[in-house]
């Protein structure tokens with residue numbers, strides 16, 4: 001029996017159900033008014049599974065290894081907190097990911113088997129990728145050889161050709177979303193940012209379509225193409241740029257535009273500031289250079305000849321495109337285990353089933369990059385690209401660059417005011433009235449923590465303390481700790 005919850009939760013309830021009203025897709029093909037998902041909505045409960053280790057935590061989900069008790073089949077169970085999704089207006093993304101994954105059928109894409117729900121959570125049973133993220137392989141190996149990178153890149157290209165052929169843009173291609181099977185083959189995951197194009201072969205629910213105005217999920221800073229920063233409409237070229245960044249990262253260990261802050265990353269992307277290590281082969285350099293073309297339509301794979309120019313590029317010389325999945329994948333670099341008695345099916349100490357439905361899936365969200373995720377080397381997901389706006393340039397002197405910038409609330413006794421808080425490498429710490437574009441305060445910089453210090457009182461609240469006054473701020477993206485770290489790092493430079 002399904003439990004019905006009120007408000008938007010009730011809609012989610014209905015739309016996660018297996019019988020749905022659909023609109024005709026724009027290709028004009030008549031479809032029945034109600035349609036059944038390939039991956040059915042089951043009446044299972046979480047108690048039907050033995051829960052194992054946490055595979056990962058996303059912005060609005062936890063993914064846990066889960067063995068179905070009766071069949072023994074292992075899934076990656078994606079658990080999403082209903083209240084959190086509703087509160088964060090992520091309902092449309094969840095629905096879209098569900099319906100898109102349901103209709104994709106390719107060996108290079110994570111398969112959705114079934115869904116179920118309880119009072120608090122939605123569950124998606126996904127194909128379990130036991131090999132982890134490609135990101136971890138790159139990190140553990142330092143960098144990949146050209147043969148290894150060619151293997152993985154070819155499998156990504158093969159799956160992307162299928163995704164684009166279905167009329168979808170993934171919009172978040174990066175090494176963290178390229179998972180590996182136990183054998184070491186690629187599976188593209190995380191369709192939470194997917195964008196169906198006009199004429200898509202995917203049937204899209206009326207209220208699951210992504211609306212770019214409402215869209216706050218536009219990709220990840222380090223892999224975002226310049227045209228997205230200039231608010232151009234999404235094209236297949238977006239994924240090809242991200243593929244170029246990913247291939248660069250496989251071969252070098254870091255993404256091509258990596259820098260100290262999102263602002264600096266964006267500036268390097270706009271300037272197309274790419275430096276190729278000397279050890280890149282001519283073929284690798286040429287392919288990446290073309291994938292990172294400023295003009296999205298000139299990127300190989302985006303032109304009139306479709307994927308032919310990409311697959312025939314000399315970097316892929318020798319690839320047997322028809323038999324990719326029967327080739328032997330590169331060897332895994334194994335994790336350095338700290339605990340010797342870990343077993344995959346033993347419940348991980350950090351995983352507590354009582355977390356289900358308590359909203360804790362959202363703990364990692366809303367920070368536009370939690371300190372921990374930045375420390376782990378993960379580039380943060382863009383909450384919005386508003387921060388990259390040339391209007392803030394007028395507050396900079398030539399050669400001065402922004403290290404951190406946030407729209408924050410300045411908390412005062414009577415009223416709270418929205419201000420743009422800006423930290424630069426000068427160092428300079430100012431806050432600006434965003435509508436009048438006037439500097440409202442210049443916090444006198446000091447490298448001495450007795451004269452300038454930051455107190456974090458919650459993930460979103462912090463105080464900037466000087467001998468004369470204490471200013472209180474609220475950062476809705478929960479970057480209080482990041483502000484503290486940015487300011488202290490500058491004091492200790």
Ligand SMILES: Nc1ncnc2c1ncn2[C@@H]1O[C@H](COP(=O)(O)OP(=O)(O)OP(=O)(O)O)[C@@H](O)[C@H]1O
Pocket residue numbers: 055056057058059060061062063076078110126127128129130132133172176177179189190192381
């Ligand atoms: N099918 C899977 N098999 C194994 N691990 C998975 C699977 N799907 C996801 N994961 C792991 O769980 C993590 C969280 O996945 P999820 O799709 O919820 O979000 P994400 O891609 O990290 O985050 P976001 O929604 O913020 O982009 C992934 O980074 C990945 O490491």
